Amino acid sequence: MQADCAMGGDGKEDRVNDSTDAFDEDRFLAELDAIFSSHRGATDAEPSILQALADAENAGDDAGTLTVLNEAIGFYRSQGRNQDVQWMVQRALELGLRMGITGTDAWTTTLINAATGMRAAGLHDQAEDLYKQALESANATLSPTDRRMAALHNNLSMLYSETGRPRQALAELRAALDILESSSPDPDHDVDIAATHANMALILLDVAAQSSESDEYLRQADHHALTALSLYRAAGAEHESHYASALAAMAQVSYARGLFDDAVAFYGKALALIEECYGTDADSYRVTKQNLEDARLRAGKRTPDDTSSPAPPVQSGDDRRRHDDAAADGPDIPHPTDEVPHATSRVHASSAEPAAEPSAPSSISGLDLSRRYWEAYGKPLLDGRYSRFRDRTAVGLVGHGSECYGFDDDISHDHDFGPGFCLWLTAEDYAVIGADLQHDYEGLPESFMGFGPRVRTPRAQGQGRRVGVFEIGDFFESLTGLREAPSADKPHEWLMLDEPTLAAATNGRVFRDPYGMFSRTRRGFMLMPDDVRLSLISRRLGMMAQSGQYNLPRMLERGDPAGAWLSIGQFVDATSSLVFLLNNPASVGYLPYYKWRFAALRRLSKRMGSVLPQVAAGLEDIMRLSSAACYAGVGFGEGGKGASTSMAAVRKHVEDVCADVASELRREGLSESTETFLEWQRPYVESRITSDSPLLRSLED
Incomplete structure (x- = not known):
C-alpha cells in the first residue's frame, strides 16, 4: 500500500556491449x-x-x-x-x-x-x-x-x-x-x-x-x-x-x-x-x-x-x-x-578476489565449452552471413544431457559430449534461414580446445539431436510434447508434464537472447501455476504417508524385504519431488530424472535460503540403511540377525523427515495442523487451491 523507496543509486544505465570479451x-x-x-x-x-x-x-x-x-x-x-x-x-x-x-x-x-x-x-x-x-x-x-x-x-x-x-x-x-x-x-x-x-x-x-x-x-x-x-x-x-x-x-x-x-x-x-x-x-x-x-x-x-x-x-x-x-x-x-x-538501489561491487584463470581443458564443463565454442565460431558466423537475423536469434545450451544440468565430469566425456551449442529461431526466421544456418553450423570445426569430435549416441541424432539450429516451438515440442507452456486454466496439461521433462526444458544456460522469445517460452515452463504446484505437493504428501509411514513398517513386520525395499524407493522419490516443489521450481528449477536426483538435491541443500536442506542427507541415510533393514543376513542363512537395529533406524529417519515436512508446511502457511502423519496434512494444503478443477484435488472416500 505504499511506494517502494530504494534510494542511493547513481542512476546510470545503457545498452550492453555485444562483445563477450567485456561487459560495460x-x-x-x-x-x-x-x-x-x-x-x-x-x-x-x-x-x-x-x-x-x-x-x-x-x-x-x-x-x-x-x-x-x-x-x-x-x-x-x-x-x-x-x-x-x-x-x-x-x-x-x-x-x-x-x-x-x-x-x-x-x-x-x-x-x-x-x-x-x-x-x-x-x-x-x-x-x-x-x-x-x-x-x-x-x-x-x-x-x-x-x-x-x-x-x-x-x-x-x-x-x-x-x-x-x-x-x-x-x-x-x-x-x-x-x-x-x-x-x-x-x-x-x-x-x-x-x-x-x-x-x-x-x-x-x-x-x-x-x-x-x-x-x-x-x-x-x-x-x-x-x-x-x-x-x-x-x-x-x-x-x-x-x-x-x-x-x-x-x-x-x-x-x-x-x-x-x-x-x-x-x-x-x-x-x-x-x-x-x-x-x-x-x-x-x-x-x-x-x-x-x-x-x-x-x-x-x-x-x-x-x-x-x-x-x-x-x-x-x-x-x-x-x-x-x-x-x-x-x-x-x-x-x-x-x-x-x-x-532499485544500484549495486557497485567487485569480487573479493581477482577472477580466476579459465579452467584447464581437462576440467572444463560442458556449458563452458559450449559458450567458448559459440564465441570462437558461432558468433562470427552469425555476425557475418546472418547479421540481419543476429538480434532475433537466441543462443545457448538447454535440454537433455548431464552438461545441461551442470553435473558432467570426465566420465561424461564418453558420449554426447563435445563442442556444440543451440541456435533458436522464430518460426518465420527458421523458414528463411533454418536449413542454410544448420548447413553452415555443421561446417564448423568438429574439435575445439582438445575436445571432439562430438560422440553422438543413436538417441541424440536426427530428430533427437541436442545441438544445432532449432525453431523455438519445435525445440520445446521435442522435449515436452508442447510448443509452449500450458496456460494456468489448463491444469490437466500441466499434470501431464512430469518434473524431469520440465527440468530438461528449463535447465542449461542461454548465452544471448536479444529478441527474448526463446527466454519467454522457456520461462513459461518454469512458472508452474501455484494451484498445480499445491496439487502436486498434496500428492507427494499422500505418497510419503502411504509408502514410508504406512506400508514400509507393515512390509518390514511381514518379513517381505522386496516390498519394504520398494516402499522405501517410493518414499524417496516422493520426498525428493516435494523438496523441489516446496522450494518452488520457478526459483530452483525442477527435479531431474533419477540419475541426477541426488546430485540435484545435494546442490539445492547448499543454496542460501533453501527449504528443507537437511532432507537430502536424511534420504541418503534411509537408502544406506535400507539394505541392512530389508535384507540383512537373509542371504547368508542368518535369518535377518542385526536387521532390527537398521529397521528401527530407517523408520526413525522416515518419521524425522515427515516431521520436518509438516513443520515446513506450517512455516509457509500451507497448514495449521501439527499432525506428522502427512496424509492428514493434505486437506490443509488443498484448501489453498483456488481453482475449481477437480483434477487438482484428491478424491474423497
Whole structure:
C-alpha cells in the first residue's frame, strides 16, 4: 500500500556491449534509464536486462552480473512477476556470497533489494529476515545519513504495514523522513522526501482505522498527502511515475474522509499518468481503474452505460490492507513507483578476489565449452552471413544431457559430449534461414580446445539431436510434447508434464537472447501455476504417508524385504519431488530424472535460503540403511540377525523427515495442523487451491 523507496543509486544505465570479451556496466545502466525515461519499460526493459545478464555472465564479470540481477529484481517486482523476482533474488544472494562481498555496502544494497522483492512477492517471513540482515549490514557499512538507510526504513515500514503493524510502520517512515530531510541538499524539491510523505499518509490511514482518535490521524494523513503533491510539483516531477503514487495516496485520503468527488479527481489523474508511463496492461492501471470506478459509485457518478454490479476494491500485489469498512477505509491504491525498476538501489561491487584463470581443458564443463565454442565460431558466423537475423536469434545450451544440468565430469566425456551449442529461431526466421544456418553450423570445426569430435549416441541424432539450429516451438515440442507452456486454466496439461521433462526444458544456460522469445517460452515452463504446484505437493504428501509411514513398517513386520525395499524407493522419490516443489521450481528449477536426483538435491541443500536442506542427507541415510533393514543376513542363512537395529533406524529417519515436512508446511502457511502423519496434512494444503478443477484435488472416500 505504499511506494517502494530504494534510494542511493547513481542512476546510470545503457545498452550492453555485444562483445563477450567485456561487459560495460555503465552503458547497460544508462540504456535502462533511457528506456524508462522514454516510457518504453513495458516492451524494452526485459530484453535489455536479459541480454545484459547473458553478456555479463559470459564475460565472467561477477560484479556486472550482480548489478544486472539487482536491476532485474526491481523490474520483475514492478511487473508483479513474483516467481521471477524470487528466482533473481536467489541468484543475487548466491552470487554475492560467492564473491565474498559480505560486509560491504554492495552487500547491504543487495539485501535491501532482495528483501523488497520478497516482500512484494508476499513472502513476508523471508523478507523480514532479509531486512534484519540488511539493517545489521547497513549499520556496519553505511553512514547514518546515507539515503539507502532511508530506503531500508521505508521498505521495512511496508512490511510492517502488510503484516498488520501500522504503528511500527509509521515509526520506520518517520526514521526515513528524518534521514532524508537531514541529508538532502534541497529538501523543498526532493522527490524521495515527497514519496515518503505519500507513504506516511497511507500508513496514517491504517493507524486511524485502529485508533479512537481517528479524526486527528486523518488530518495528519491529509497534511502528508498534500505535502507530497506540493513537493513533486516543486520538483517539476508531475509527469514522472512516482507522482502517480502521490495522486493515488491523495485519492485514498479523500476517500477515507468521505470526499468522494475529490477522490474521483485524484484517481483520474493518477490513472492517466500510469497509462502514460506504463500503458494499460500494468497491474497498477487495472487496480487504479477499479478504484476510480468505486469512487465514482460513492460519489454518485456512475457512467450511464455501465450496468455492471459494483465490485469490491481490488488489491494489487502490494496491497494487503483489510477493508472492514469500505466507506471509511477506501479502496486500495496501486503502487506506480513499483513499476520503476531503477528505483532499485544500484549495486557497485567487485569480487573479493581477482577472477580466476579459465579452467584447464581437462576440467572444463560442458556449458563452458559450449559458450567458448559459440564465441570462437558461432558468433562470427552469425555476425557475418546472418547479421540481419543476429538480434532475433537466441543462443545457448538447454535440454537433455548431464552438461545441461551442470553435473558432467570426465566420465561424461564418453558420449554426447563435445563442442556444440543451440541456435533458436522464430518460426518465420527458421523458414528463411533454418536449413542454410544448420548447413553452415555443421561446417564448423568438429574439435575445439582438445575436445571432439562430438560422440553422438543413436538417441541424440536426427530428430533427437541436442545441438544445432532449432525453431523455438519445435525445440520445446521435442522435449515436452508442447510448443509452449500450458496456460494456468489448463491444469490437466500441466499434470501431464512430469518434473524431469520440465527440468530438461528449463535447465542449461542461454548465452544471448536479444529478441527474448526463446527466454519467454522457456520461462513459461518454469512458472508452474501455484494451484498445480499445491496439487502436486498434496500428492507427494499422500505418497510419503502411504509408502514410508504406512506400508514400509507393515512390509518390514511381514518379513517381505522386496516390498519394504520398494516402499522405501517410493518414499524417496516422493520426498525428493516435494523438496523441489516446496522450494518452488520457478526459483530452483525442477527435479531431474533419477540419475541426477541426488546430485540435484545435494546442490539445492547448499543454496542460501533453501527449504528443507537437511532432507537430502536424511534420504541418503534411509537408502544406506535400507539394505541392512530389508535384507540383512537373509542371504547368508542368518535369518535377518542385526536387521532390527537398521529397521528401527530407517523408520526413525522416515518419521524425522515427515516431521520436518509438516513443520515446513506450517512455516509457509500451507497448514495449521501439527499432525506428522502427512496424509492428514493434505486437506490443509488443498484448501489453498483456488481453482475449481477437480483434477487438482484428491478424491474423497
